[in-house]
Amino acid sequence: GESVGLHLPTLSVQEGDNSIINCAYSNSASDYFIWYKQESGKGPQFIIDIRSNMDKRQGQRVTVLLNKTVKHLSLQIAATQPGDSAVYFCAENKETSGSRLTFGEGTQLTVNP
């Protein structure tokens, strides 16, 4: 079936380095993508989103890249900080499916001091 998944279940980086978290999706009809951050014991927190008519969007220290040719989504975190340690999920939405988001299983990011 169609699904959204992440290439790596864990990622460990040094404080101050840049982090790149990847996501592959299989539904070419998806037109909206979201990245969430989930800290231990908390709910997913919205980080950044991107629509399919864009290939890049920047926020504060974060950038999302969308490559529709290979159905690939990435989240780049600049100057990673210990507070960035969390599980990161990508999610996709197909406009015609209305409410339904499809979530990946997540990548655990660990930032080492």
Added chain:
Amino acid sequence: NAGVTQTPKFQVLKTGQSMTLQCAQDMNHNSMYWYRQDPGMGLRLIYYSASEGTTDKGEVPNGYNVSRLNKREFSLRLESAAPSQTSVYFCASRLTEYSNQPQHFGDGTRLSIL
């Protein structure tokens, strides 16, 4: 700045007991959702309410019922709890059903069924 509030935060039940998980949002959102999160499974949609007065099944609705009490509140009921329903339950809301807007989540209810 509450956003999505879920109660209770933790609950332990015995098999066969019933309970209702409560969710309220203060963002004037039309759409609300219930998910469960299990290790290695990601978030799975149980039920959703596209707007006040409507509810629909998601991916894993068996064993659950929902009520959209008003625009703010969306509850999830387990009529006869089973150990397989041990999970973390998240409620989310979204501005409208057909919008390129993110869903906003509460901090979850951790439910254990013995």
